[in-house]
Amino acid sequence: MSRKAFRRLTLDERKRTLLEAALTCVAQEGLKGATVRRIAEEAGVTAGLVRHYFGSKNGLITSAYAYLIGQLTAEADTRARQFTGGANDQLRHFLIANMTMPNLSEEKVSLWATFIGRVRYDTDFADIHREGYRDYLTLLESLIEPVLAAHDLPRSSAECRRHAIALNGLIDGLWMEGSLNSGLYSRAILPDLIIEAGERLLNLPAGSLSGGKQHT
Known part of the structure; x- marks a missing residue:
C-alpha cells in the first residue's frame, strides 16, 4: 500500500479529512483494521493529529459515526x-x-x-x-x-x-x-x-x- 503524501491543511480541513479517512478505513477494513496509523495514512497526515483532535481512536470513531x-x-x-x-x-x-x-x-x-x-x-x-x-x-x-x-x-x-x-x-x-x-x-x-x-x-x-x- 503506497503512503499518501502529507499535506498542510486548515483545522477544519484536517478534522474533516480524518473523519472521511476513518469512514473509508472502517468500510474497507472494519473497526479493528481501522487503526490510528492506517487512518492517518489514508488522510495523509501524521498519526499524532488523531490524538490531538480526537484524543484516541475511539474518539475519532465515535465522531466519524x-x-x-x-x-x-x-x-x-x-x-x-x-x-x-x-x-x-x-x-x-x-x-x-x-x-x-x-x-x-x-x-x-x-x-x-x-x-x-x-x-x-x-x-x-x-x-x-x-x-x-x-x-x-x-x-x-x-x-x-x-x-x-x-x-x-x-x-x-x-x-x-x-x-x-x-x-x-x-x-x-x-x-x-x-x-x-x-x-x-x-x-x-x-x-x-x-x-x-x-x-x-x-x-x-x-x-x-x-x-x-x-x-x-
Missing part, C-alpha cells in the same frame, strides 16, 4: 431546501434524496450497520444515535406539517410526530435494501416507490407529491 449520520441528514435536507415551489416539492425531493446517490450507497449502509451494532453497549454511540434520530424526526415533522396543512388534514404536533416516525421507518427500510442492491429489482424504481408509499402513509390524494411525474 456522528459525521456519517450528519452527512445523510444534511444531504437530504439540502436537496429539499433547494426547491421553493412549495411544501409538496420539498417533501418530494427530501424523499428522493434518500433513494438516490450519494445517500443511496452500499458503503454508507454498511458503515451504518457496523456502527449501529455498538449502540446497544456503548453509551457514546447510543447518544449519537438518539440525537441523530431525534434531529431527523424533527426535520421530517417540519416538512410534513405544511403538506398536511395544504391538504387540510389533521396536523397536530402528535399527528406530525406519528407520521414522521412511520415515514422514517419506510425510508430506512427502502434505503437499506436499495443500497445493498440484492438484484431483485432495479434501484431506479425506488424514488417512485417512496413517493407513492409516502402519499398513502400521509393520507394524501394520489399524485400529490409526484405531481404526476415519474422519477425512474
Whole structure:
C-alpha cells in the first residue's frame, strides 16, 4: 500500500479529512483494521493529529459515526431546501434524496450497520444515535406539517410526530435494501416507490407529491 503524501491543511480541513479517512478505513477494513496509523495514512497526515483532535481512536470513531449520520441528514435536507415551489416539492425531493446517490450507497449502509451494532453497549454511540434520530424526526415533522396543512388534514404536533416516525421507518427500510442492491429489482424504481408509499402513509390524494411525474 503506497503512503499518501502529507499535506498542510486548515483545522477544519484536517478534522474533516480524518473523519472521511476513518469512514473509508472502517468500510474497507472494519473497526479493528481501522487503526490510528492506517487512518492517518489514508488522510495523509501524521498519526499524532488523531490524538490531538480526537484524543484516541475511539474518539475519532465515535465522531466519524456522528459525521456519517450528519452527512445523510444534511444531504437530504439540502436537496429539499433547494426547491421553493412549495411544501409538496420539498417533501418530494427530501424523499428522493434518500433513494438516490450519494445517500443511496452500499458503503454508507454498511458503515451504518457496523456502527449501529455498538449502540446497544456503548453509551457514546447510543447518544449519537438518539440525537441523530431525534434531529431527523424533527426535520421530517417540519416538512410534513405544511403538506398536511395544504391538504387540510389533521396536523397536530402528535399527528406530525406519528407520521414522521412511520415515514422514517419506510425510508430506512427502502434505503437499506436499495443500497445493498440484492438484484431483485432495479434501484431506479425506488424514488417512485417512496413517493407513492409516502402519499398513502400521509393520507394524501394520489399524485400529490409526484405531481404526476415519474422519477425512474
